[in-house]
Amino acid sequence: MTGLWIGFGCRQGCSVQALHELLQQTLLDHALNEADLQGMASIGLKAREPALLALAERLGLPFATYGAETLAPYQDRLSHHSARSFAATGCMGVAESAALALAEHCTIGAAVLRVSRRHSAVATLAIACTEPHRGCTQRST
Template identity: 50%
Template sequence: MSERHAAPALVVGLGCQRGCPVDTLRALLDQVLEAHGFGLDQVRGLASIDLKREEPGLLQLAEQLALPLTCFSSSQLTPYALQLSHRSEIAYERTGCYGVAESAALALAERLAQSPAKLLIRRQKYAQATLAMACCG
């Protein structure tokens, strides 16, 4: 019988193509949580870039999970470029930052923890979306 250690509080950074359905985002989240042995109850918030502030799939996911969605500007995400596992020129051309999911997860984790954050799960790609997780306490 395995016991869970003190469960870390997590934040989820998400990037997605325009029109990405909520089902795709939820499937990616569930898949990553299960693969790493985390529970949905450990997730404290969702984060993305401000360009996605009105993205229906992200808003629906936040509503479905009853979690806040925090959106950051590209200038707020840029400082995390050196911590990214993957730096995408395409993402930079489209958004002004090299990686939305990882940068957003780090930015929200730092805001919540009031200290430097570390990626727990690097960028995972699935269909039309990317996801990364950081620990915030």
């Protein structure tokens, strides 16, 4: 089994349905299996965001958050650098950084982005993996 680790960024007050739809569409677009999801993460500012907490519960996944200082070292590995995100959070890219941080926190070895930043009107999502295989390489979508 390949472990997949989700990173989310979202607007305050977004709906769990909006997050779930973004995740489901991303999994479908990349032929990924929900059963391979191992955990979900975001920035510390979102630690009590109701939609993120509800989605983690719905999926039966642990939910972790990281401070901007923990996410900063991942900046060079991001596919997209957002000045807007940096102004709001102190992080150049919440979803990708959070996915990479969680994957590396929970496993041994370097993580790579399996799915780089995807976005909707209210959220961003990225998926990292740690087990090298044919489908787990750094790439942009």
